[in-house]
Amino acid sequence: MERKRLTKDRNCLVPLSTISEDQGKVIVQMEMPGIDKDDLTIKIEGDQLNIYGKRDTPEEKGHYIIRERSTGDFLKTYTLDDTVDKEKIEASMDKGILTLTLNLKESVKPRKIQVKTG
Amino acid sequence: MDLIKWKNNDIFDPLSEFDRLQQEINKLFDIERTPLNTGLFERKFSPAIDILETEEEFKIICDLPGIEEKNLDLSLAGNVLTLKGSKEEAKESKERKVYRRETWSGSFQRTLSLPETIDPDSIQAELKNGLLILRIKKREDVKPKQIPIKIK
Numbered sequence: 001m002e003r004k005r006l007t008k009d010r011n012c013l014v015p016l017s018t019i020s021e022d023q024g025k026v027i028v029q030m031e032m033p034g035i036d037k038d039d040l041t042i043k044i045e046g047d048q049l050n051i052y053g054k055r056d057t058p059e060e061k062g063h064y065i066i067r068e069r070s071t072g073d074f075l076k077t078y079t080l081d082d083t084v085d086k087e088k089i090e091a092s093m094d095k096g097i098l099t100l101t102l103n104l105k106e107s108v109k110p111r112k113i114q115v116k117t118g
Numbered sequence: 119m120d121l122i123k124w125k126n127n128d129i130f131d132p133l134s135e136f137d138r139l140q141q142e143i144n145k146l147f148d149i150e151r152t153p154l155n156t157g158l159f160e161r162k163f164s165p166a167i168d169i170l171e172t173e174e175e176f177k178i179i180c181d182l183p184g185i186e187e188k189n190l191d192l193s194l195a196g197n198v199l200t201l202k203g204s205k206e207e208a209k210e211s212k213e214r215k216v217y218r219r220e221t222w223s224g225s226f227q228r229t230l231s232l233p234e235t236i237d238p239d240s241i242q243a244e245l246k247n248g249l250l251i252l253r254i255k256k257r258e259d260v261k262p263k264q265i266p267i268k269i270k
Contacts, residue, residue, distance in 0.1 A: 019217045034181070065171055069180075094184075095247065
């Protein structure tokens with residue numbers, strides 16, 4: 001529903017992303033060239049994480065000699081599972097790359113158990 | 119469920135859908151849409167580029183997410199423009215596990231032959247939000263001129 005409401009008849013692209021886990025954090029990096037931080041909408045609804053970057057492509061004058069870039073908005077939905085702490089999601093936008101940091105819940109973080117000598 | 123408009127415009131020609139399909143398949147093999155070469159050495163990655171021509175200037179738009187200014191090298195020799203650069207991978211730690219990798223890192227190079235009509239001194243470059251925009255004006259003597267004709 002969210003998807004439909006946001007995008008209406010707009011062309012949407014799925015941003016290229018790299019997902020990695022490091023020290024109890026899941027880091028999602030998404031390439032969104034041309035998107036400013038004000039163009040981004042990041043929402044959590046239930047267990048759905050919606051990322052939407054609105055990119056307005058102005059009608060260019062003149063004609064294209066080469067046209068390789070695709071136009072449209074960026075849209076991606078992730079389903080979060082129970083291991084992610086939904087209260088602790090950070091997002092930062094830098095040079096067209098959106099970085100989301102999802103903190104894992106304490107209970108699922110790897111733990112070291114000390115063995116006592118008896 | 120939404121109602122979707124039936125796209126077949128010509129109700130008397132049901133085969134027109136096949137024509138459209140044929141066009142779409144032909145488009146996949148359209149050589150002009152794909153870049154012929156990406157430079158002397160084939161790099162890992164070749165950024166997508168648009169080149170627009172207007173009466174006044176050429177505008178080159180290039181997707182370069184994550185590229186820092188200091189890692190980008192632009193040069194113009196005659197009418198050959200070379201975009202060169204590298205993207206640094208975020209610092210690796212030993213415990214980092216990568217689940218999915220679609221983004222790239224490393225170096226890239228792209229060489230473009232621009233028309234002879236450019237004015238090399240007028241080039242302007244701007245890098246913003248991972249988007250590189252270059253503007254190169256056309257030489258004065260090749261711009262289309264309008265000569266008003268008076269009718270007596």
